[in-house]
Amino acid sequence: xxxxxxxxxxxxxxxxxxxxxxxxxxxxxxxxxxxxxxxxxxxxxxxxxxxxxxxxxxxxxxxxxxxxxxxxxxxxxxxxxxxxxxxxxxxxxxxxxxxxxxxxxxxxxxxxxxxxxxxxxxxxxxxxxxxxxxxxxxxxxxxxxxxxxxxxxxxxxxxxxxxxxxxxxxxxxxxxxxxxxxxxxxxxxxxxxxxxxxxxxxxxxxxxxxxxxxxxxxxxxxxxxxxxxxxxxxxxxxxxxxxxxxxxxxxxxxxxxxxxxxxxxxxxxxxxxxxxxxxxxxxxxxxxxxxxxxxxxxxxxxxxxxxxxxxxxxxxxxxxxxxxxxxxxxxxxxxxxxxx
Amino acid sequence: xxxxxxxxxxxxxxxxxxxxxxxxxxxxxxxxxxxxxxxxxxxxxxxxxxxxxxxxxxxxxxxxxxxxxxxxx
Numbered sequence: 001x002x003x004x005x006x007x008x009x010x011x012x013x014x015x016x017x018x019x020x021x022x023x024x025x026x027x028x029x030x031x032x033x034x035x036x037x038x039x040x041x042x043x044x045x046x047x048x049x050x051x052x053x054x055x056x057x058x059x060x061x062x063x064x065x066x067x068x069x070x071x072x073x074x075x076x077x078x079x080x081x082x083x084x085x086x087x088x089x090x091x092x093x094x095x096x097x098x099x100x101x102x103x104x105x106x107x108x109x110x111x112x113x114x115x116x117x118x119x120x121x122x123x124x125x126x127x128x129x130x131x132x133x134x135x136x137x138x139x140x141x142x143x144x145x146x147x148x149x150x151x152x153x154x155x156x157x158x159x160x161x162x163x164x165x166x167x168x169x170x171x172x173x174x175x176x177x178x179x180x181x182x183x184x185x186x187x188x189x190x191x192x193x194x195x196x197x198x199x200x201x202x203x204x205x206x207x208x209x210x211x212x213x214x215x216x217x218x219x220x221x222x223x224x225x226x227x228x229x230x231x232x233x234x235x236x237x238x239x240x241x242x243x244x245x246x247x248x249x250x251x252x253x254x255x256x257x258x259x260x261x262x263x264x265x266x267x268x269x270x271x272x273x274x275x276x277x278x279x280x281x282x283x284x285x286x287x288x289x290x291x292x293x294x295x296x297x298x299x300x301x302x303x304x305x306x307x308x309x310x311x312x313x314x315x316x317x318x319x320x321x322x323x324x325x326x327x328x329x330x331x332x333x334x335x336x337x338x339x340x
Numbered sequence: 341x342x343x344x345x346x347x348x349x350x351x352x353x354x355x356x357x358x359x360x361x362x363x364x365x366x367x368x369x370x371x372x373x374x375x376x377x378x379x380x381x382x383x384x385x386x387x388x389x390x391x392x393x394x395x396x397x398x399x400x401x402x403x404x405x406x407x408x409x410x411x412x413x
Contacts, residue, residue: 165386266397273400322393 046110056080121206170328194316210275219264348409355402
C-alpha cells in the first residue's frame with residue numbers, strides 16, 4: 001500500500017520490512033530522532049579493521065533522494081566517516097554521496113562482520129539454550145536417574161519425545177544414538193529462537209529463524225551429516241537405483257544427485273518462509289491501526305493479531321518438530337541397511 | 341498493473357490455493373482413517389503432519405517467488 005499524497009502518511013511496507021530485517025541497532029521504543037535504541041558495534045574489514053559504534057552511522061546526516069521511488073540514506077560522521085548506511089547495508093562513500101542505479105546503491109560494500117541485531121539475538125538464544133540444557137543435565141548428574149523436579153521435569157517429556165518419536169522412529173537399527181545430539185540441538189535451537197521472535201520486547205523480537213542465512217546454515221548441517229553418514233546402500237540407491245532398467249539410469253542419476261541437495265534446500269525455505277510470513281501477517285494486522293490513524297480500530301486489529309499469534313505459537317513448535325523429523329528421515333535413509 | 345498491485349501477488353495466491361486444496365484432502369483422509377481405526381490415530385496423525393508440512397513447504401516456495409517478483413515489479 002503506497003503512501004497517499006498527504007505528508008506523514010504511514011508506509012506499511014517500509015514498516016513491515018524494517019521489523020523483519022536485520023539492523024545495526026536494536027530499536028527499543030520511540031520514534032525517529034527521539035527513539036531509544038541499543039546501538040550495536042560495527043566491525044568492518046576495509047584494508048584494515050574498522051570498529052565503531054553504529055550510532056555514528058544512525059546519527060549522521062540524512063540525505064533524501066526524490067524521484068519515482070524516494071530513497072533516503074545516512075552518511076556516517078566521526079568514527080564512521082567514509083561509510084553510508086542505506087536500508088541497513090553499509091557502503092563505502094567518497095565525495096558526492098551514494099550513486100544509485102535503478103533504486104539500489106552501486107557503491108562498494110566493505111566486508112561486514114558487525115554484531116547486528118540478528119547476531120545479538122543468536123547469542124542470546126544460544127546462551128538461553130545452553131543455560132536450559134546445562135541446568136537439566138546438572139539435575140540428573142546430581143540426583144541420578146530419578147523422577148525430575150523443576151526445570152528438568154518440564155523438559156524431560158520433550159527431550160524423550162525427540163529421542164523416541166523423532167530419532168528412534170526414523171533412524172532404524174539402533175543407530176539413532178549417534179544423531180540424537182544433533183537432532184536435539186536443532187529442535188531446541190529452532191524452538192527457542194522461534195519463541196523468542198514472538199516476544200515483542202527486548203531480548204525477544206528479532207526475526208532470527210526468518211533470516212535465510214541462519215536457516216541455510218541449519219540445512220547445510222543436515223546435508224553434511226546426511227552425506228558423510230551415507231553407507232554403501234545409500235550410495236547404491238543413488239547411483240544404481242535397484243529395479244530401474246539400465247537405459248533409464250542416465251536420467252535417474254542426475255535426478256538423484258540433485259535430490260540430495262533439494263531436500264535440505266526445502267528445509268531451509270520452509271523454515272524461513274513460515275517464520276517470516278507469520279511475522280508479516282502480525283505486523284500487517286497491527287498496521288491497520290496506524291493506517292487508519294485511530295485507536296478504535298484496535299478493537300478489530302488486536303483480537304485478529306492475537307488469534308494469529310496463537311497460530312504462530314503452534315507454527316513455532318511445528319516448524320521445530322518438522323525440521324528435526326525431516327532431518328531424522330534423511331539421516332535414516334542414509335544409514336539404512338539393505339533389506340529385500 | 342499499478343492500480344491493483346503486482347501480478348506476483350496473484351501468483352502467490354494461486355500457489356496458496358493449491359496448498360489449501362492439498363492439505364484439506366490430507367486432513368480429510370487422516371480424519372477418515374482415524375474414524376475407521378482409532379487405535380492407529382497416533383501414527384496417522386504423525387503422517388498427516390509430515391505430509392501437510394511438505395505441501396506447505398511447496399506453497400511457501402510459491403510465496404517466496406511472489407515476494408521476489410513483487411520487488412522487481
